[in-house]
Every structure is written in structure tokens, then in C-alpha cells.
Amino acid sequence: MPKAPAPFASMKKGFDYGQAVAEAQRCLLCHDAPCSKGCPGGTDPATFIRKLRFQNLTGAVRTIKQNNILGGSCGELCPTPQLCEKECSAAGLDRPIQIGKIQRFLVEHAWATGFNPLEKGSARKEKIAVVGSGPAGLSCAAELAKAGFGVTVFEARARAGGVLRYGVPSYRFSPDFIDRELKDLAPLGVKIQCSKPIRGKGAVESLLKKGFAAVFLAPGCWEPLRLKVKAKVRQGVFAWTDFLTPLKEGRFAAIGKQLKGRRVAIIGGGSVAMDCAESAIKLGAKDVYLVYRRSYNEMPAEEDEKQDALRQGMHLLLLNQPVDYSTDAKGRLKAIRLVRTELSKPDASGRRKPVEIPGSNWELPIDVAIEAIGAQPARDSIEWSRSMKLSDGNLITVNPDTGETSVKRVFAGGDIVRGPALIIEAVRDGKTAAQAIMKRFAKKENAHE
Amino acid sequence: MSKQADLSVEFLGFKMKNPFMLSSSPVSNSAEMVGRAFDAGWGGVAYKTVVSDRIPIIHPSPRMAAYRPAGKRQLGVQNVEQTSDRGLKANLLDIMYLKKRWPDHLVMASIMGFSNQEWADLAKACVDAGADMLEVNVSCPHMTVEGSGAKVGQCQELVQKFTETVRNSCKIPIVAKMTPNITDITVPAMYAKKGGADGIAAINSVAGLSGIGADDWVPSPNVFGKGAACGFTGPAIKPIGLRCISELAKCHDLQLPLSGIGGIETWVDALEYLLVGATTIQVTTGIIHYGQGIVENMIEGLSDYMTIKGVKSLKELIGKALPNVHATHDFDLARQGIARYDLDRCVGCGQCYVVCRDAGGWALDWDAKKRRPALDEKKCLSCMVCSFACPVDGLITFKEMPKSYRRAETVTLGKELETQRRS
Ligand SMILES: Cc1cc2nc3c(=O)[nH]c(=O)nc-3n(C[C@H](O)[C@H](O)[C@H](O)COP(=O)(O)OP(=O)(O)OC[C@H]3O[C@@H](n4cnc5c(N)ncnc54)[C@H](O)[C@@H]3O)c2cc1C
Numbered sequence: 001m002p003k004a005p006a007p008f009a010s011m012k013k014g015f016d017y018g019q020a021v022a023e024a025q026r027c028l029l030c031h032d033a034p035c036s037k038g039c040p041g042g043t044d045p046a047t048f049i050r051k052l053r054f055q056n057l058t059g060a061v062r063t064i065k066q067n068n069i070l071g072g073s074c075g076e077l078c079p080t081p082q083l084c085e086k087e088c089s090a091a092g093l094d095r096p097i098q099i100g101k102i103q104r105f106l107v108e109h110a111w112a113t114g115f116n117p118l119e120k121g122s123a124r125k126e127k128i129a130v131v132g133s134g135p136a137g138l139s140c141a142a143e144l145a146k147a148g149f150g151v152t153v154f155e156a157r158a159r160a161g162g163v164l165r166y167g168v169p170s171y172r173f174s175p176d177f178i179d180r181e182l183k184d185l186a187p188l189g190v191k192i193q194c195s196k197p198i199r200g201k202g203a204v205e206s207l208l209k210k211g212f213a214a215v216f217l218a219p220g221c222w223e224p225l226r227l228k229v230k231a232k233v234r235q236g237v238f239a240w241t242d243f244l245t246p247l248k249e250g251r252f253a254a255i256g257k258q259l260k261g262r263r264v265a266i267i268g269g270g271s272v273a274m275d276c277a278e279s280a281i282k283l284g285a286k287d288v289y290l291v292y293r294r295s296y297n298e299m300p301a302e303e304d305e306k307q308d309a310l311r312q313g314m315h316l317l318l319l320n321q322p323v324d325y326s327t328d329a330k331g332r333l334k335a336i337r338l339v340r341t342e343l344s345k346p347d348a349s350g351r352r353k354p355v356e357i358p359g360s361n362w363e364l365p366i367d368v369a370i371e372a373i374g375a376q377p378a379r380d381s382i383e384w385s386r387s388m389k390l391s392d393g394n395l396i397t398v399n400p401d402t403g404e405t406s407v408k409r410v411f412a413g414g415d416i417v418r419g420p421a422l423i424i425e426a427v428r429d430g431k432t433a434a435q436a437i438m439k440r441f442a443k444k445e446n447a448h449e
Numbered sequence: 450m451s452k453q454a455d456l457s458v459e460f461l462g463f464k465m466k467n468p469f470m471l472s473s474s475p476v477s478n479s480a481e482m483v484g485r486a487f488d489a490g491w492g493g494v495a496y497k498t499v500v501s502d503r504i505p506i507i508h509p510s511p512r513m514a515a516y517r518p519a520g521k522r523q524l525g526v527q528n529v530e531q532t533s534d535r536g537l538k539a540n541l542l543d544i545m546y547l548k549k550r551w552p553d554h555l556v557m558a559s560i561m562g563f564s565n566q567e568w569a570d571l572a573k574a575c576v577d578a579g580a581d582m583l584e585v586n587v588s589c590p591h592m593t594v595e596g597s598g599a600k601v602g603q604c605q606e607l608v609q610k611f612t613e614t615v616r617n618s619c620k621i622p623i624v625a626k627m628t629p630n631i632t633d634i635t636v637p638a639m640y641a642k643k644g645g646a647d648g649i650a651a652i653n654s655v656a657g658l659s660g661i662g663a664d665d666w667v668p669s670p671n672v673f674g675k676g677a678a679c680g681f682t683g684p685a686i687k688p689i690g691l692r693c694i695s696e697l698a699k700c701h702d703l704q705l706p707l708s709g710i711g712g713i714e715t716w717v718d719a720l721e722y723l724l725v726g727a728t729t730i731q732v733t734t735g736i737i738h739y740g741q742g743i744v745e746n747m748i749e750g751l752s753d754y755m756t757i758k759g760v761k762s763l764k765e766l767i768g769k770a771l772p773n774v775h776a777t778h779d780f781d782l783a784r785q786g787i788a789r790y791d792l793d794r795c796v797g798c799g800q801c802y803v804v805c806r807d808a809g810g811w812a813l814d815w816d817a818k819k820r821r822p823a824l825d826e827k828k829c830l831s832c833m834v835c836s837f838a839c840p841v842d843g844l845i846t847f848k849e850m851p852k853s854y855r856r857a858e859t860v861t862l863g864k865e866l867e868t869q870r871r872s
Pocket residue numbers: 077078079131132133134135136137154155156157160161162163164167168169196197198199218219220221222244271272275378413414415416420421422423424426
């Protein structure tokens with residue numbers, strides 16, 4: 001893979017030992033700790049910080065890795081101000097403990113010292129199939145392997161990791177980091193078969209027929225939502241998947257050539273839009289406009305992501321609804337057609353709804369547009385099972401306590417159930433399903449006795 | 450790597466699942482507390498010092514004060530707590546209950562007599578209650594009952610006499626608990642051995658004054674306008690405890706199993722005590738600071754350490770560092786080194802420069818433009834004070850210099866110094 005250009009090869013450094021210990025020193029060692037309740041994935045920060053405080057570094061790593069197979073990645077990528085750190089008691093004195101940074105330090109410390117607490121459980125006869133090697137799939141696979149199940153992960157793409165591999169830009173999260181985190185899985189003996197998509201009618205049922213005792217579906221949401229426009233644009237409009245993923249595949253030159261020195265509009269207000277905006281700036285775009293139909297406070301992106309992108313030089317174009325593109329005679333993008341909006345009453349999401357202001361249409365001349373307005377399950381996913389219950393957007397419906405779908409012995413989790421969500425939530429879902437699967441087969445064994 | 454290493458250890462014939470014990474103090478004041486501690490993972494207890502009902506014990510109030518130099522927390526505790534203020538019967542019942550409910554856990558009853566006869570009576574009573582062994586407390590530095598505690602421990606003949614009394618009153622093992630408030634801790638330990646002690650515990654609290662009120666001029670704890678030199682404990686006393694254990698372990702004539710106490714809060718502290726010769730580990734202030742739960746990290750941390758190091762049994766660690774504890778005249782003075790700076794990581798605070806100039810060899814120059822120190826290797830004393838001040842972990846380390854290295858002599862006041870100052 002070609003080396004990433006400098007602006008993309010600059011993942012932030014983590015804490016060193018001294019910084020981590022000093023930060024842990026601030027922890028109040030809370031009784032009944034609220035931070036641990038604030039972690040959706042059950043990584044249990046209060047315990048690993050306490051262990052660090054008492055010089056039990058191996059134990060701290062064990063806590064993280066047993067609870068969260070992607071503990072290092074989560075430490076770096078979790079929106080902690082909304083999760084564990086939001087609940088931290090130390091905020092009552094001053095500011096929350098930097099839990100994510102301590103978590104990342106501990107995992108990197110384990111890598112530096114060659115400590116890996118993960119072990120395969122004593123082998124059981126049941127084989128489990130996992131579809132997708134993103135956070136949900138990996139978490140489920142690891143949890144089951146620890147309990148001794150034989151796990152095979154089927155991954156459509158060339159390499160494992162899901163969004164961590166093919167989404168999150170390298171300047172935020174380097175490919176080496178996910179490589180290293182995946183290496184920790186080695187002792188568990190999980191088989192990851194890359195470039196092996198499941199597809200076609202009844203693909204899920206046929207996995208069961210092949211002898212897998214259970215299936216966990218975690219293919220994520222990789223079909224980008226698109227603007228509905230009349231213009232036929234032949235060149236200049238990207239979906240976020242056609243932009244961020246090639247960059248993660250190392251195709252900086254091919255993509256960069258189309259953006260360098262150009263005027264770019266990013267459409268959307270979420271985290272993915274921020275990643276697109278920053279990436280466009282780093283590729284040398286002349287002007288990067290973020291076009292969003294509501295106001296700053298309604299943008300779903302995290303505050304620090306918004307600030308980062310603004311600092312990099314992104315222009316914010318708020319309260320503007322894209323309605324169409326216009327092109328030159330050859331179908332090359334020339335401008336984006338916008339209409340100004342104003343906010344009215346809150347809608348179902350609790351955010352104030354944007355309403356178009358009649359007669360306020362205008363055009364912003366641009367060379368490239370990148371649409372980052374959401375993602376949904378792959379189109380063909382509806383045919384994978386004949387009878388599986390799906391929700392409106394073709395997300396899979398599961399029992400929230402077990403992750404089981406309407407098809408028996410078939411479980412699902414991560415973005416395919418929640419829609420675009422978080423890594424740590426995907427990790428949670430993988431564990432929930434794994435635990436339900438373990439329980440199911442524990443019962444079976446007892447019944448035989 | 451998830452299996453726990455074998456932390457079991459034998460102390461005076463009693464097989465413990467791990468070496469971690471509550472020491473005799475408020476943390477071992479009742480069966481309820483001790484029982485919870487056993488369930489949390491502690492392997493044994495030195496039960497809070499039991500006394501007869503003849504002289505009622507009233508604790509001064511308040512009992513303790515925190516040692517907080519310049520606002521730093523949890524470094525030590527200053528206390529004037531006495532022996533148990535509970536009735537003898539209540540304590541004996543609790544000991545009995547503990548032994549019934551947790552027979553695998555070591556219950557060592559700490560006792561203190563205020564007369565020769567009381568030592569004998571208490572010993573017998575605790576044996577009857579089922580204690581596995583006795584700890585002879587001749588080491589509390591702040592007893593309000595005259596002529597007891599460390600006063601006894603500082604008088605060798607009495608140490609021997611009372612130990613003998615206890616020895617003659619029972620058959621179970623006796624551990625004598627030593628005060629560090631003495632010149633040479635091996636002296637009273639030898640007298641305890643002569644009196645029949647089977648093991649030595651050390652240290653009890655260090656007599657100290659850890660704070661004086663700037664407004665009222667009263668030492669803390671401030672007991673209604675009065676303070677006293679009294680027991681100081683916690684992480685700040687660990688160096689003293691380690692030193693005492695190593696001296697006891699190295700004492701050629703003593704050769705008794707040791708129980709290490711003083712400032713232990715983590716598995717690393719515990720390991721250090723084991724390495725200088727302790728067989729068991731006792732804790733008070735660590736629990737006063739953080740609760741009984743610290744034992745979980747002691748167990749997991751020590752267990753992982755043993756697994757990683759390939760140590761099969763705790764016994765292999767006991768006294769392992771003793772061959773490296775030398776008299777200073779054994780040092781090889783021909784080998785010399787200096788401080789090594791990894792300046793790529795320097796943040797430019799200049800602390801190294803300040804302390805080297807004022808407390809070291811004046812071996813640093815300060816580049817005010819770059820905000821970086823520059824070391825003159827010839828002048829470096831290898832005192833290492835700069836490394837204490839540097840805020841960046843591991844930036845300044847020690848390195849050995851070749852045999853040809855010669856340190857420059859410290860300049861003499863006069864002309865030489867004047868020229869240097871001008872340059
Ligand atoms: C650009 C971007 C940045 C993000 N940044 C963050 C962040 O900083 N912090 C955070 O918490 N969350 C972030 N997220 C969200 C987070 O990455 C997702 O919620 C999470 O990855 C979902 O995990 P998953 O396992 O469900 O799916 P994915 O990570 O999408 O993994 C699904 C895997 O399944 C494979 N697959 C798909 N179909 C098939 C098939 N038919 N057969 C076999 N395999 C298949 C895919 O190739 C993929 O490898 C980000 C998302 C994006 C898109």
C-alpha cells in the first residue's frame with residue numbers, strides 16, 4: 001500500500017506513562033463509579049483506572065481487553081464527552097478524567113511490553129459464523145472464541161476492520177493501529193476469511209444449513225444515502241463511501257488529483273461530513289464549504305470534530321438546503337443549487353426543523369460535491385433471508401436483550417441494527433449476542449446430561 | 450494469560466492462600482470488618498490489639514490527622530489511637546467466630562498486657578478463642594497507659610521478659626512486633642527471640658510530628674489544644690520499614706520468619722518487602738486511604754508479575770534482593786557515570802538547570818533562546834537531582850562513562866570562579 005502523504009499520516013500521539021499516571025492520579029476512585037455506567041460497551045473505566053493507580057498495569061489491560069476487544073481504538077475514537085467522561089465525578093471539582101486517553105495508553109503500553117491477556121477457551125464443538133469484521137463482528141467473534149467456540153468471520157472486503165479499516169481517515173486513526181489491535185486476537189484462533197461476502201437469496205439460512213450453530217450478522221451500513229436531484233452529473237459528485245474508502249485504501253493520488261485547488265462542497269452535518277471536510281482540506285482543496293440545512297447546534301457531529309474542521313479552514317454554510325446541481329455541457333459539476341432555510345418547531349429528532357424560505361434560491365459555484373448525509377444497509381441485504389423481520393430502513397429488527405433476529409439462531413448487531421452509530425455500541429452488540437449464544441448452548445449441554 | 454499464579458505461603462507452620470494480611474489497627478477492629486476483608490481476598494489478619502478489661506481504653510479525639518505536605522494527599526497518617534477499646538469478651542468472641550467461619554485464614558491475635566500476669570492471661574484467653582498465633586505488641590509509640598507499648602519495646606529486658614511470659618503460657622507460635630523508634634531494630638528482636646518468639650513483625654508506627662498548626666501552634670491531630678509525638682504511618686514510612694526488614698533478615702543470629710509492615714499499598718510495595726525478606730505482608734494505612742479493595746490489585750499484580758517472570762512459588766522471591774543490599778564501603782568507586790539527556794522530548798521548563806546550579810555540579814548551561822539545557826559532561830556529579838525535577842518521564846537517565854572519564858573538580862572560590870562567571 002502506498003505511504004499516506006504527511007497530512008494523513010499524523011494520528012495524534014497518545015499519553016505516555018507519566019501522563020497517564022498523572023491523569024489517573026486525579027481520579028477520585030469513585031464508589032459505584034458513574035463513568036463505568038456511562039460506557040455503553042461495559043469497558044469499565046473505573047476498574048482499569050483504579051488498577052493503574054495501584055500499579056497493576058497488567059490487570060488494567062486485562063480489564064480493558066476482556067471487556068472490549070477494541071479497547072485501544074475506542075480509547076482514541078469514542079466520543080467520550082458524551083459517554084464515560086460525561087458522567088465523571090471529577091467534573092464536580094474541575095474537569096472529567098481523560099478516560100479515553102488513559103484507556104488508549106494502557107492498550108499501547110501492553111503492545112510495547114508484549115502483554116496480551118487474551119486466551120482461547122477450552123474448545124467446544126459448536127461453530128459460529130460471523131458476517132462482517134467491523135467492531136460488532138470482531139467483538140462477537142472474540143467473546144465466543146474466549147468461551148471456546150470455533151468462530152469463522154466472513155468479510156466482504158480485502159481486509160478486516162470494517163469502518164476502522166475503510167472509513168475513519170488515517171490522520172485520526174492510522175491503519176497501523178487497527179493492524180496492531182487485530183494482532184491481539186491471534187491467540188483466540190478466530191478465522192477471518194477476507195474477500196468472502198455472503199450474498200444472494202437465503203444466504204443466512206444456508207449458513208445454518210452448512211452446520212454453523214448460530215450466525216451473527218454485522219455487515220454495517222455501507223450504502224450511502226444520496227441527494228435527490230434532477231441534474232445528470234457525470235463528474236464531480238461523490239458519495240462519502242467513494243471518497244473516504246479509497247483514501248483508506250491508499251488511493252491518495254487518484255482522489256487528490258480531483259480535489260487539489262478546487263472548490264468543494266461537503267453536504268451533511270455529522271461526523272462523517274467532518275471527516276470528509278478535513279480530508280478535502282488535507283488533499284489541498286482551495287475552498288471547502290460545509291453545507292448544512294439546520295444550524296450549528298443541530299449538527300450531529302461532535303463539538304471537537306466541528307472545531308477541528310473549522311480550525312483547518314472549513315467554511316460553514318448553515319441554514320441552506322441543497323436542491324440540485326448544475327453542470328456544464330459535458331456534465332461536469334459547476335455549481336450547487338441551494339435554498340435558504342429557517343428553523344421552525346422541533347421535529348421527531350428533537351431538533352428544530354428547517355423550512356425553506358421561498359424565493360431565496362441561489363447557486364454556489366463549486367467543482368466537487370461530497371455527499372455525507374447518511375448510510376443504510378446494502379441494497380441486497382433484504383434478500384439474505386427469506387423471513388427475517390426488518391424495519392423501515394431495512395435495518396434488522398432484534399430482541400434488544402439478546403440480539404436475536406426473528407430467525408432462530410440468527411443474531412445481528414452494530415450499524416445494521418442501529419443505523420449509523422458508534423464503535424463502542426457495535427462492540428456492545430457483539431458481546432450481547434455472544435453472551436446470548438453462549439447461554440443458548442450452555443442450556444443445550446445441560447439438557448443432554 | 451488469565452490463570453492466577455500460586456501466591457500461597459507458609460508462615461510459622463500456617464499455610465496461607467496469599468501473604469496479605471490486615472495489620473493490627475482499626476482495619477482489623479471487629480469480626481465484621483475482618484470477615485469482609487477475607488471475602489475480598491485477604492489471606493489473614495493481625496487482629497486489633499486485645500487488652501484486659503482492667504484499665505479502660507479511651508481513645509483521644511480526634512484520633513488521626515492526614516499528612517498533607519504542600520497539599521499532597523494520601524502520603525501518611527498521624528494517629529493517637531490506642532489498643533482496642535472493646536471489651537475482652539467481645540474481642541474473644543469475634544476471634545472465635547472468625548476461626549469458625551474462615552478456618553483457612555490466618556488469625557493472629559495481637560495482645561498487650563499492662564502487667565506480667567496480664568500477658569499470660571491474654572495469651573491463654575486468645576489461644577482458647579482459637580487464635581492461630583499471637584502477636585506481642587511491644588511497639589505502639591503513643592500509649593496513654595504508662596509504661597506500655599513502645600516503652601516496653603525500647604527496653605530489651607522487658608521485651609524478653611514479656612515474650613517469655615507469653616511463651617510459657619501457650620504453645621502456639623508467637624510473633625513479636627517491633628518498634629522502629631530505636632537505633633538498631635535487631636537488638637530487641639534478638640531479645641524477643643531469647644524470650645521465645647518464633648517470628649518478628651516490623652514495623653509499628655514511626656514516632657513523628659507530621660504537622661503543626663500555623664495559627665494555633667498545636668501539633669496534629671489537635672486533641673482539644675494539645676498534640677503529641679505519636680504514630681506516623683503510610684507510604685511515607687515505607688523506606689524505614691523496608692530497611693528494618695532487610696536488617697532483620699540479614700541479622701545472622703536472628704533467622705526468624707518476618708512479617709513486613711509499613712506503607713504497603715500496592716503489589717509493588719509488597720514485592721519489595723518480600724524481596725528483602727518478609728514472608729507475610731501487613732497493611733493498615735493503605736486501607737485507611739483506599740479501603741480493603743486494594744487487595745485485589747495486590748493479588749492480580751503480584752500474580753501477573755510471577756507468571757511473567759516465571760516464578761513458580763512465592764518462596765522463591767523471599768529475600769531475593771538481600772545479596773544486593775550491601776554496606777556502602779563495598780561499592781566499586783572506580784566506576785562512574787553521568788546524567789544522560791534525551792532532549793528531543795524536552796519541554797523547556799528549565800527546572801534541571803535551576804537545581805543543578807543550586808544543588809548539583811553546576812554542570813548545565815541554559816540556552817535561553819532555544820530553552821534547552823546543555824550538559825557539560827565533565828562537571829556532572831551524577832547526583833541525578835535534575836532527573837527528580839524534570840517533568841518528562843525518563844528524559845534524564847543515568848549512564849556509565851568509560852574508565853578514562855575524569856570528572857572536573859569543583860571550582861574554588863577566587864579567580865577561577867570569577868572568570869567562569871564572566872564567560
Ligand atoms: C467515516 C466514519 C467515521 C466514524 N468515526 C467514528 C468515531 O470516531 N467514533 C465512533 O465511535 N464511531 C465512528 N463511526 C461509526 C462506527 O465506525 C460504526 O458505528 C461502527 O463501525 C459499526 O460497526 P459494525 O461492525 O456494525 O459495522 P462496520 O464497521 O461497518 O463493519 C461491517 C463490516 O462488514 C462487512 N460486510 C458488509 N457486507 C458484507 C457481506 N455481505 N458479507 C461479508 N461482509 C460484509 C464490511 O465490509 C465491513 O467490514 C464512524 C463511521 C464512519 C463511516
